[in-house]
Structures are given as structure tokens and as C-alpha cells.
Amino acid sequence: MTRDVFIFKPETVQEILVNATRALGATMEYHEARLQAELLLAHALETTRALLLARLDETMSPERAARYAANVARRAQHEPLAYILCHAEFYELDFVVDRRTLIPRHETETLVELALAAARAAPVIVDVGTGSGAIALALAHNLPHAQILATDISPDALAVAQINAARLELESRVKFRQGDLLEPVVERFDVLASNLPYIPSQRFAELPREIRAFEPRVALEGGEDGLAVMRRLLAQLGRHAARGAVAFLEISEEQGKSAVELARQTLPRAAVTLHRDMEGLDRVIEIELGDAGE
Ligand SMILES: C[S@@+](CC[C@H](N)C(=O)[O-])C[C@H]1O[C@@H](n2cnc3c(N)ncnc32)[C@H](O)[C@@H]1O
Numbered sequence: 185m186t187r188d189v190f191i192f193k194p195e196t197v198q199e200i201l202v203n204a205t206r207a208l209g210a211t212m213e214y215h216e217a218r219l220q221a222e223l224l225l226a227h228a229l230e231t232t233r234a235l236l237l238a239r240l241d242e243t244m245s246p247e248r249a250a251r252y253a254a255n256v257a258r259r260a261q262h263e264p265l266a267y268i269l270c271h272a273e274f275y276e277l278d279f280v281v282d283r284r285t286l287i288p289r290h291e292t293e294t295l296v297e298l299a300l301a302a303a304r305a306a307p308v309i310v311d312v313g314t315g316s317g318a319i320a321l322a323l324a325h326n327l328p329h330a331q332i333l334a335t336d337i338s339p340d341a342l343a344v345a346q347i348n349a350a351r352l353e354l355e356s357r358v359k360f361r362q363g364d365l366l367e368p369v370v371e372r373f374d375v376l377a378s379n380l381p382y383i384p385s386q387r388f389a390e391l392p393r394e395i396r397a398f399e400p401r402v403a404l405e406g407g408e409d410g411l412a413v414m415r416r417l418l419a420q421l422g423r424h425a426a427r428g429a430v431a432f433l434e435i436s437e438e439q440g441k442s443a444v445e446l447a448r449q450t451l452p453r454a455a456v457t458l459h460r461d462m463e464g465l466d467r468v469i470e471i472e473l474g475d476a477g478e
Pocket residue numbers: 285286287288289292312313314315316317318319335336337338341363364365379380381382402403404413
């Protein structure tokens with residue numbers, strides 16, 4: 185046996201990256217594996233992906249390499265990258281996310297756009313089912329004088345939302361309340377924005393493992409037809425709405441027709457409009473309550 189065997193041979197960043205890409209390649213396409221390996225590596229080296237190239241010949245400390253390997257193993261087990269990096273971008277803002285809350289989705293930005301246009305001078309703005317705080321905080325950031333109330337049934341999600349409010353320096357204007365739908369809100373709302381769970385229960389098992397095994401079930405599952413939580417919210421809207429109030433509710437792309445019908449049945453005096461997202465898919469129903477509030 186030569187002496188070399190006993191000498192620790194540090195690996196270069198390049199070698200580590202190749203191994204990580206190979207490990208991730210077992211569960212995804214090569215180019216995706218390489219991208220994810222690079223993003224995790226940039227995180228491990230506290231740099232950006234663009235700057236990695238200049239560091240490929242460096243050696244990595246064993247501690248750092250071990251932490252990187254642990255994160256690659258998590259990703260190989262299908263844990264979403266956002267949870268491993270504890271970060272997600274939404275409406276050009278940086279959010280902390282972990283398994284206590286849903287990862288905000290790009291398609292929800294349509295709901296924010298619509299609510300923003302309606303909320304410019306609204307005294308009471310409410311986000312129901314706030315999760316990471318994504319919608320409420322995006323609205324507050326873009327409406328510098330607005331006060332926003334945000335509810336969630338999950339105390340865990342609200343703990344994350346509170347962290348995000350502090351990081352974005354919006355704590356004084358966004359208040360979080362725990363409870364079922366609008367129950368914790370005594371104020372009458374002028375604008376309401378809500379992205380409630382809408383996956384039909386029988387579809388839950390078909391969701392990709394990334395979602396099904398890692399994101400909170402309470403953030404995803406919407407009962408038999410996916411509209412169970414929204415149905416209960418619609419029934420609460422009238423008695424919580426100010427005169428002339430408007431509500432924006434996110435739906436899945438297959439729910440346009442049924443969600444519009446449901447809203448019209450529940451609130452016959454309201455005007456209901458269906459909006460598409462940037463991909464042309466049904467995404468939001470808008471309910472102008474007029475004098476439908478009690
Ligand atoms: C689809 S996630 C949306 C999270 C966040 N608003 C977003 O768009 O990223 C649905 C959220 O609604 C919350 N939720 C589910 N049922 C609820 C209820 N009955 N009352 C209040 N919040 C509820 C979940 O905890 C979860 O945070």
C-alpha cells in the first residue's frame with residue numbers, strides 16, 4: 185500500500201459538480217440535473233451560478249462538500265429546490281420558504297396583477313390563505329400606503345409569513361391572523377385576493393412527488409371537486425364585504441366554468457368575470473359584489 189492512500193485528496197469544485205450531476209441524473213434529464221447541481225453548488229459556495237465558472241479549479245473543504253452532498257441527496261429524493269435553498273422568488277420579491285408553507289407559484293402573479301389594479305385606493309385589503317405571505321406582501325410592497333390583513337388556518341404557514349414580512353420590512357402594514365377563511369376578520373373588505381387549495385382529493389395521489397410528498401396537504405387539497413374550500417369562502421363573502429367590494433379567487437385551469445357557476449349561484453347579485461393567466465389558461469375569477477354585501 186502506498187502512502188498516497190492515507191493522504192486526503194480534496195476534490196475540485198469541477199469534480200464535485202460532475203458527481204452531483206451524475207447523482208441527480210438518475211431522476212431527471214441531464215441538462216436539468218446539471219442546472220440543479222449548479223444552483224445547489226452556488227448556494228454551497230455562497231456565490232451565484234454565473235460566477236461558478238471561475239471557481240471550478242478550486243478545492244472544496246470537506247465540511248462544505250459534505251453539506252453540498254447532503255443537499256444533492258435531498259434533491260435526488262425529489263425535495264423541491266426551493267425548500268433546500270429556503271428561497272423562492274415571487275413578484276420580483278425574495279421569500280423564505282420551507283416545508284411549513286406552499287412554494288409560491290408564478291401563475292399566482294396574475295391574481296396579484298388583478299388585485300393591484302383594483303386595490304389602489306382600497307381601505308381594507310384581505311388575503312385569505314396567505315401561506316408564505318406571497319400575495320399579501322406583494323400587494324403591500326406595491327401599494328406603499330395600503331394596510332393588509334392576511335389569514336391562514338395553519339399557524340406554521342403564518343410563522344413563515346411573519347418572517348417574510350419582517351425581511352421585506354412590511355410588518356407594520358401587513359397583519360396576520362390565524363383561523364378559518366374570513367372568520368378572523370371583523371373588518372369589511374374592499375378588495376380580497378385568495379389562492380385557496382384547489383386540487384381534487386382523488387387527484388392528490390397523481391401529483392408529482394415533489395409536490396405530493398413535500399408541500400403541505402392543507403395548502404393543496406380542495407375536497408372532492410377541488411372547490412370545497414372556495415365554496416365555503418364564497419358563502420362568507422357577502423357578510424364580510426363592504427359596498428362595492430371585489431374579490432379575486434385563483435382557480436386551476438380546468439375549473440373556470442364550474443367556479444364561475446358556483447360564484448353566480450352563491451352570489452346571484454354579483455358580477456362574475458373569468459380571467460386567464462399569461463399562458464392563456466383560466467386562472468382567476470373576479471367577483472364584483474356591488475351591493476351584494478349584507
Ligand atoms: C394554495 S396555498 C396558497 C398560499 C399562498 N397564498 C400562495 O399563493 O402562495 C393555500 C393556503 O390556504 C391555507 N388554507 C387552507 N384552508 C384554509 C382555511 N380553511 N382557512 C384559511 N386558510 C386556509 C393553507 O394553509 C395554505 O397556506
